[in-house]
Amino acid sequence: MNDPHPRSTRERLLDAAERLFAEHGFAATSLRTVTVTAGANVAAVNYHFGSKEGLLRAVVDRAMTSVNGERLRLLEELRASDRKPTVEQLVRAFVVTGASIVERSGTHGRDVARLLGRVMVEPDPAIRRLFGAEVAPVEGQYLQALQTALPQLPPNEVAFRYRAMVGLLALYQSDTLGDLHPGHRTEGDIATTQETERLVTMLTAAFRAPAAAT
């Protein structure tokens, strides 16, 4: 019979790991589950990625690269305009990226979003640092743009709210916001864009709030 897996073993491993890590988390996903799903051998993981953590690193890196690129592209677009970017524009550019990734690449894209949301809330400090290193380049740019749009807000206040935005988006992307109580998940893209808009509305208002009195 023909090869049922046209993609290379390395790519199939990345795809399978991306989906399974997003679904069950890193610790609860065994390498054997990954390799069986990918139609590969257990040893292939250590051959291509060195270790289980190396596989995670590669998965996160691949997913993060596209997201980071999209975020920076949108930010550059806003800056190229003649007006200074508003808070809402900045928030929307940041939040919509997740949804756009989903829509662009279908099921695979949803896994990417869920994976990144999941990795951020992983307990293992090493994994958290991995995620932090990946978002660092984008963070600097957005913090600066947000600070410019909110000159009356102290920098640490802006940073706190930025982290809240990242975190809330991560929860949304990992479906943690929706299915605490099962039974009202719409699963459609209509709800996706609506909820994205809800997030933008909430976060924009949160950013615009005056600094809390100390």
Next chain:
Amino acid sequence: MNDPHPRSTRERLLDAAERLFAEHGFAATSLRTVTVTAGANVAAVNYHFGSKEGLLRAVVDRAMTSVNGERLRLLEELRASDRKPTVEQLVRAFVVTGASIVERSGTHGRDVARLLGRVMVEPDPAIRRLFGAEVAPVEGQYLQALQTALPQLPPNEVAFRYRAMVGLLALYQSDTLGDLHPGHRTEGDIATTQETERLVTMLTAAFRAPAAAT
């Protein structure tokens, strides 16, 4: 020598599990680590709680009971007042509970907060359902009070923002918001109350925002 563990084995297991689950997550914490920390035998877990998941259930239940009680007490206090509770009062009552638990019982309280934050973002659906069942009684009361304070907002919009509040608080309590980039953690109670106030400010503004256009 005297007994170095005055508390009962059952309580010591709960304490140890609470701290370790909060620190490393459920899947990454072994029963042997728990029992060694508690100064107990491995079999004691299955004797007192039936299984590892039974231990988690007991830990979450103990932690959630006190938090739920405090939340409902504060809500009742607001309702007993002559004025209708404002959005800010409701948000503060909800958010401050986490911090108050921490301050009341010291290190132990911090573990409680981290545990609940961690459980909410656990990948395992069974664990998530466990958390969902625990917060359900409080959720109904708060949703109703928030809806009364925000009559112009559609109910599903209120529910979405409520879930965002729960999620954001969970991230804050599990230290996920702070140490994405290590090195700026103050660890003191001063920062705790300040960041609590920041959350209240943000969330209040987020609730007050007009509904997103559809």
Next chain:
DNA sequence: CCCCCATTCAAACGATCGTTTCAATCGTAC
């Protein structure tokens, strides 16, 4: 043709997992 090197494979490694067994131990009521 043959060698070579990258890749894949089955198999096994030692370690650790959650769980179970059963004897030892304890306090307590009779």
Next chain:
DNA sequence: GTACGATTGAAACGATCGTTTGAATGGGGG
């Protein structure tokens, strides 16, 4: 004191974990 139910202890269960080994495979360049 003795019997009894509750609790604890050491040890082992089978399963699964991440990782390693060493041989088989297969295509491309000499």
